Amino acid sequence: MKDKGKKIEHPAESFNKGRLHELFYNNQFLLVLSFAIAVILWIVLAFNDTEHFPKRINNVSINIQLPDEAQKSGLTVYSPTKTDTASVAISGNTLIVNQIKNTDLQVVPVSTSQITAPGVYQVKLMGKNMSALNNFDFNNIYPSEWSIYVDRAAKKSFPIKLPANMDKIDTSGYYSPGPTTDAENVTISGPETEVNKIDHVSIEYSAGNTALTATKTVQAPLILYDSSGNKITPDSYVSMSITQVNVTTQVQPKKNVKVLPTFTNQPAGLKLQGDSAFTVTPSTIQIAGPKDTLAKITEASLEAIDFSQINTTHNSFNQQISQLPSGCT
Numbered sequence: 117m118k119d120k121g122k123k124i125e126h127p128a129e130s131f132n133k134g135r136l137h138e139l140f141y142n143n144q145f146l147l148v149l150s151f152a153i154a155v156i157l158w159i160v161l162a163f164n165d166t167e168h169f170p171k172r173i174n175n176v177s178i179n180i181q182l183p184d185e186a187q188k189s190g191l192t193v194y195s196p197t198k199t200d201t202a203s204v205a206i207s208g209n210t211l212i213v214n215q216i217k218n219t220d221l222q223v224v225p226v227s228t229s230q231i232t233a234p235g236v237y238q239v240k241l242m243g244k245n246m247s248a249l250n251n252f253d254f255n256n257i258y259p260s261e262w263s264i265y266v267d268r269a270a271k272k273s274f275p276i277k278l279p280a281n282m283d284k285i286d287t288s289g290y291y292s293p294g295p296t297t298d299a300e301n302v303t304i305s306g307p308e309t310e311v312n313k314i315d316h317v318s319i320e321y322s323a324g325n326t327a328l329t330a331t332k333t334v335q336a337p338l339i340l341y342d343s344s345g346n347k348i349t350p351d352s353y354v355s356m357s358i359t360q361v362n363v364t365t366q367v368q369p370k371k372n373v374k375v376l377p378t379f380t381n382q383p384a385g386l387k388l389q390g391d392s393a394f395t396v397t398p399s400t401i402q403i404a405g406p407k408d409t410l411a412k413i414t415e416a417s418l419e420a421i422d423f424s425q426i427n428t429t430h431n432s433f434n435q436q437i438s439q440l441p442s443g444c445t
Contacts, residue, residue, distance in 0.1 A: 166207055170207040173203065173206065175203075176218045176223050177201055178222075178241070178262065180225060183231060185232065186231050189232075190268045191268060193266055194266065194306075195265035196264070201218075201223075203257075205255040207253055212252050216252065221244065223242070225264070227240075237264045238261055238262075239261065240261050241262055265353070268308040269306075270308035271311070274316060275300060276297055276301060277318045279319065279321055282323055285328050286327040286328065289369060289370065290328070290368065290370060291369075291370040292366055297361040304350075307353050311354065319339060320336055320339050328365060334363055335360050336363050368405055368445075369404065370403065371413075373403055374400055376415050377421060379423045380422050381424045401416055405445065406444075409442075418435040419435045419436050
């Protein structure tokens with residue numbers, strides 16, 4: 117008769133149970149297991165024991181307060197900047213330490229009394245508690261020292277000068293008023309010592325090998341120069357209102373056209389027959405403008421002469437060219 121409800125173990129399952137049973141009775145295995153558990157527990161406890169294992173907090177702001185006399189003399193701190201930070205290690209009551217955030221702390225100089233004039237000063241740093249929490253200590257500051265850079269603030273405006281090596285123009289059939297920039301000046305701010313090194317501002321520009329026959333526009337970075345003509349690479353404390361400009365060299369075709377006078381109050385029926393009635397000097401002028409516009413122009417008119425003002429003693433007039441079509445010069 118078959119046994120009902122009797123559980124039949126798989127040979128592999130029975131084997132695994134046997135192996136596991138043997139491991140727990142193996143002294144060497146138990147020693148290794150105990151050591152591993154002890155290490156894990158030590159790490160967990162060490163991580164939470166902030167009295168014996170300080171907690172490091174990063175991205176703590178560095179605040180430099182200059183002495184009153186230094187501030188009155190106009191000194192400004194350029195380094196550290198507002199984005200510079202330090203790290204601090206604090207220890208103490210675990211419940212308190214674990215509540216401290218980087219915004220609860222500041223890093224400040226031990227002393228700034230030696231800062232009296234523009235220059236670089238090496239100072240030691242210390243931690244400062246800005247929160248209402250206490251019962252913790254500062255153990256270390258990283259970095260422990262800082263080079264404080266101070267100077268008086270300066271701001272100057274410089275005209276942007278164009279170099280001599282600009283593009284040449286094909287003057288045989290084209291006219292250009294010359295290159296222009298979309299900004300005439302640049303304002304430079306920063307430490308007085310650095311700003312005072314700047315004598316003038318120009319652009320970095322490479323002219324083409326062929327003369328221009330069409331308008332050309334390029335972006336050109338600004339270059340700073342000292343009084344000896346040497347390039348200056350501004351440091352990170354110097355700021356510029358713009359760092360590049362658009363340089364445009366307008367080029368238009370040109371042509372010669374005849375100059376004709378015009379009159380007002382001319383007697384009815386009076387016809388003036390060209391050169392026999394008047395002469396114009398110069399008789400032709402050169403104008404430049406868009407190609408399609410120039411094609412429609414054959415003459416340029418002078419501003420009107422009042423015919424009633426003409427007599428035998430007053431028969432010479434200096435007249436301006438009347439308004440040319442849009443885009444022409």
